[in-house]
Amino acid sequence: MALVPYDENLLPALAKLHQTSAEFHLANHRIRLSQDWNRLGVAAVVWDAAVVLCMFLEMGKVDLKGKRVIELGAGTGLVGIVAALLGANVTITDREPALEFLAANVRDNIPPSQQGAVQVSELTWGENLHLYPTGSFDLILGADIVYLEETFPALLQTLEHLSSETTVVLLSCRIRYERDERFLMELRRSFSVQEVHYDSQRDIHIYRAVKNTKNTEL
Numbered sequence: 743m744a745l746v747p748y749d750e751n752l753l754p755a756l757a758k759l760h761q762t763s764a765e766f767h768l769a770n771h772r773i774r775l776s777q778d779w780n781r782l783g784v785a786a787v788v789w790d791a792a793v794v795l796c797m798f799l800e801m802g803k804v805d806l807k808g809k810r811v812i813e814l815g816a817g818t819g820l821v822g823i824v825a826a827l828l829g830a831n832v833t834i835t836d837r838e839p840a841l842e843f844l845a846a847n848v849r850d851n852i853p854p855s856q857q858g859a860v861q862v863s864e865l866t867w868g869e870n871l872h873l874y875p876t877g878s879f880d881l882i883l884g885a886d887i888v889y890l891e892e893t894f895p896a897l898l899q900t901l902e903h904l905s906s907e908t909t910v911v912l913l914s915c916r917i918r919y920e921r922d923e924r925f926l927m928e929l930r931r932s933f934s935v936q937e938v939h940y941d942s943q944r945d946i947h948i949y950r951a952v953k954n955t956k957n958t959e960l
């Protein structure tokens with residue numbers, strides 16, 4: 743599974759992806775994440791969308807204290823780690839091959855006293871969704887998970903399944919291709935979607951989505 747950046751100005755960004763670790767100061771903590779592009783590809787490097795979403799969460803516009811949060815396609819886990827450090831109970835998920843690496847990064851960056859607030863588990867979009875009952879989460883987070891067209895139906899199905907009408911979804915995206923816009927159009931069929939933040943330096947958009955209330959009136 744490859745995510746190929748085509749932008750010619752991406753050389754420094756590519757170099758960043760090939761480093762064996764990445765360090766951040768977020769949520770009053772130093773977070774040091776291992777990266778391993780050669781072994782695990784896109785799931786084992788930190789993408790700009792994750793950094794921008796963490797900075798957005800740090801701004802305090804979303805109340806995270808005691809909230810039930812799930813991160814989809816977590817990769818190295820940066821977003822889930824920051825959400826936990828900001829007080830949420832977080833389930834950090836990805837596909838099975840990414841889990842061991844993800845769990846090690848989470849273990850290394852969550853203080854022992856907060857380890858109980860974090861769980862790492864498999865969630866492959868569209869599969870075994872009964873393990874994650876509808877409405878179990880107040881907030882769904884995803885950074886740079888809108889990128890593979892063949893996964894769009896399963897990702898939409900997952901967002902629809904997980905969301906009750908009060909669940910908030912925050913998707914942090916770099917819009918690379920027209921198909922990414924098409925994903926957002928599809929999302930708008932069952933969710934009310936607003937852009938709530940744009941980082942022009944990194945060209946990352948954050949969208950907030952809430953499931954449409956079904957109008958049962960005749």
Ligand SMILES: C[S@@+](CC[C@H](N)C(=O)[O-])C[C@H]1O[C@@H](n2cnc3c(N)ncnc32)[C@H](O)[C@@H]1O
Binds near residue numbers: 792818820867886
């Ligand atoms: C571009 S990476 C983003 C990683 C991380 N969120 C970040 O921004 O640094 C996309 C992530 O989506 C995950 N992913 C791709 N297809 C998936 C699927 N069908 N089910 C669950 N996760 C998937 C990948 O394993 C990878 O971790």
